[in-house]
Each structure stands twice: as C-alpha cells, then as structure tokens.
Amino acid sequence: DAKTTQPNSMESNEEEPVHLPCNHSTISGTDYIHWYRQLPSQGPEYVIHGLTSNVNNRMASLAIAEDRKSSTLILHRATLRDAAVYYCILTTGGYQKVTFGIGTKLQVIP
Amino acid sequence: DTAVSQTPKYLVTQMGNDKSIKCEQNLGHDTMYWYKQDSKKFLKIMFSYNNKELIINETVPNRFSPKSPDKAHLNLHINSLELGDSAVYFCASSRSMGLAGGEDEQFFGPGTRLTVL
Numbered sequence: 001d002a003k004t005t006q007p008n009s010m011e012s013n014e015e016e017p018v019h020l021p022c023n024h025s026t027i028s029g030t031d032y033i034h035w036y037r038q039l040p041s042q043g044p045e046y047v048i049h050g051l052t053s054n055v056n057n058r059m060a061s062l063a064i065a066e067d068r069k070s071s072t073l074i075l076h077r078a079t080l081r082d083a084a085v086y087y088c089i090l091t092t093g094g095y096q097k098v099t100f101g102i103g104t105k106l107q108v109i110p
Numbered sequence: 111d112t113a114v115s116q117t118p119k120y121l122v123t124q125m126g127n128d129k130s131i132k133c134e135q136n137l138g139h140d141t142m143y144w145y146k147q148d149s150k151k152f153l154k155i156m157f158s159y160n161n162k163e164l165i166i167n168e169t170v171p172n173r174f175s176p177k178s179p180d181k182a183h184l185n186l187h188i189n190s191l192e193l194g195d196s197a198v199y200f201c202a203s204s205r206s207m208g209l210a211g212g213e214d215e216q217f218f219g220p221g222t223r224l225t226v227l
Contacts, residue, residue: 036216043114043200043218044153085151094207095143095216097167100153 004088009105012078020073020104022088027068030092035062035073036100037084044087044100047073083108113137114219116201122225123191131186131222133201141207142184143216144176145200153200159184160207188224196226 005023012018024033034049048055048062050071055062061074075082087103114135123129135142141160147153157176158165164176173189188195198221204214 034215038153041221043202043221044216045218046215049215087153094141095155095158095204098155102151 004090004101006086006088006101006104008102009107011107011109012075013109014080015077018075018078018082018106020075020086020088020106021070022072023070024088024090025069027090028092031090032092033062033064033068033071034089034091035060036087036089037082038087038103039081039084047086078106078108080108080110082106113217114201114203116199116219116222118222119220120223120225122227124227125191125193127191128187128189129191129224130188131199131201131224133184133186133219135182135201135203135217137203137205137217138182139203139205139217140181141204141214142178143202143204144184144186145202145218147198147200147221149197156186157184158207191224191226193226196224198223 032049032051035047036044037047038044048057048060050062050064063072085103085105087100089098089100117132143158144156145153146156156167156170159178175187176184178184200221201219202216204216206214
C-alpha cells in the first residue's frame, strides 16, 4: 500500500489558520486520501476525505495537489479543541490494509 | 447515545490468560473493524467484518479471533495472552466496506487499554 509522510509536530496560535501537509508520492489512481484526528485518550475521529478535487466540510478543507502526490488539511481557525494528532491515510477498496502512521501532533497555543 | 462502545475500558491480566473485548455499534452499519495501537502509537487494522464475512489481516496471530453474533456487535477474543499484546484496541464501524468507491468514514470506539503482566 502507498505510504504517507507527515511532519511529527506542528504549532499554531489559537484562531489562526493551520495547514497540515501530507506527502504521498506513490499514491495510485484509485487511492482515496483520508484525514482522521485523535484527541488525547480517545479513538480517532474522521475529519475529511477526497479523491482528486478539493473538499470542504464543517470541520476543515482538503487541498489536493494536481498530481495527487501531496495534500494539505486546512483548519481555518484553530481552537484549543483542535489540539490532536492528525493522520493522513490512503485507502483503495476499503480499509483492509490500513496502517495509520505516527501522524502530526498539533499543538494550539492560546 | 454512544455510536460505538467498547467494554471494558481497561483490562489488566496475566500472561497466558484468555480475554475478550466487546464492541457494539448503534449506527446500523454493515462493517466493523478492530485496530491495535501499539506503544509507538501506530494504529494498525487487525480485522474487518462485513455482513458475516470476516477479512483477516494475515499478520495477526491466530490467537486473536473476532466473533460477530450479529451486525451490531464484533467482539475480540484473545487466547494465551503475551506481553506484546499490551496495547490499546479500538473498534470501529463504517456504513459499508467502501469497495465501490466513496470510502465511507469510520467511527471509532473509545478504546480498550490492555495490559499484560
């Protein structure tokens, strides 16, 4: 399965936008790009996903590069509740072989 | 109402014992999963179960056996527990397996922290 690479950690000031990058240079044409986040001592929570086009929902936006080899999760205004580990994963035909990497630990500074 | 629930939240046991973790989802989903999150925080899928069809991850030891009495429940039974089984186990569900594209989002339970002494 294609792998993803993310920075280990990032910081953001509260109420500022946050751009979380993910590289997936070996992505295949059928791979979907998913983002999940995990708050401390909780299970992962779905954030957003996409295939080729940019996506928006109430939580975030997903910007996908034209060649699909990278993507960026955008939190428009970071809050303290957004402090979590953010995972970028790829899936094709379900989650059967998915491994979430160590993700990006986002720290939000008041 | 909790969408995906797991019991127990914590489980401490001795090596060699057999234990079970229960999972229930009230979302009406067809597909359920078990994940293991190790001490390095890698979260890896162990099993997926869709409408009575079990899909096994080949790297999972056969001491681990999922059991699904009905579509809303997927329990994990572990035989002959080993120190390396200590981890947090998460149950999850999704509307479908996403095989037709669209890749349904997963809903995760709160996790069960298993400690093997």
